[in-house]
Amino acid sequence: MDSQKSKTKKTAAIGDIYAVILPNGEFGAIRILHKIDSSYLLATTPYIGTDIPSIENEILKEVLIQNRFFYDNDRALVWVDGKVPKDVIYIGNIPLSEKERKIKCHSFHEKWDNSTGIEAFLEWRWENDRENFEREIREEEERYKKFNTIQKPKKRMEDDSFWSIISLLNFNAECEEEIIEPAVDQLAKKSVRDIKQFEEALAYKLYLLDTKEHAKNIGKYSYDEKQNYFSADLFLYFRCSVLAKGKEFFESTLVNPKNMPKDGPFEPLLSIASDAYKRRTGKEFEYITGCDYESFSNVEGWK
Structure with a gap:
């Protein structure tokens, strides 16, 4: 893991790909599609696996499609502010196509933190562990209302x-x-x-x-x-x-x-x-x- 962390890139650029550590210990991946000052438009890719993906993996060019709960084939795109978190791992850069450069997004998550890129894991749970996933969300909401x-x-x-x-x-x-x-x-x-x-x-x-x-x-x-x-x-x-x-x-x-x-x-x-x-x-x-x-x-x- 030390050698992986050494690959972290402090200054982010359009097209950069970063591996993120998901709650189950596996890796996901995000890609920068746009940058305005210290704000970044991030796309969560569909990748999820036990190893950090190589830059040649074609799935890194894709944007995850979300269908859990209230989502309806929505792309996993979000604007974030701030510096690149220390725990993400720089993989490489894939230049954007002309079509990708025209992608727009109106969702804003405030800070770029360690939760960014978790969507791949949440979609996996929706597909493979939906009953427990829904129960946990209901219990969390009930606790919130109770207190x-x-x-x-x-x-x-x-x-x-x-x-x-x-x-x-x-x-x-x-x-x-x-x-x-x-x-x-x-x-x-x-x-x-x-x-x-x-x-x-x-x-x-x-x-x-x-x-x-x-x-x-x-x-x-x-x-x-x-x-x-x-x-x-x-x-x-x-x-x-x-x-x-x-x-x-x-x-x-x-x-x-x-x-x-x-x-x-x-x-x-x-x-x-x-x-x-x-x-x-x-x-x-x-x-x-x-x-x-x-x-x-x-x-x-x-x-």
């Missing part, structure tokens, strides 16, 4: 200021970073206290939407007590989409859950405060809101 308590927000940004920042989202932009950029730029010009109060207001509004009735109205991914699986993450991203549509839509949806969007989840909303804080201070945003916006946090809303 949550009623929460109270801290000092929040005034509504007019909050919604004026949200109104800056540019949905005519081509990528998620550009969509939120005007909002990030405006918030970064404010004080650190304002940034925290923006995050507090955002978390509280997402918390208010975290109810069983709202979860029952997000189309084919809706919550159903009889089904085996409900994606807490996807429900959060649908709630983000409600806020991204502005004050009037949020207020109408809050009182009428049937207004919940049926498509177009918008995860990048969660990055506005952290991006603004980093731009304002040069440091990572480490702030805990009074209300947790993660799904099932609103105990009263799920009774």
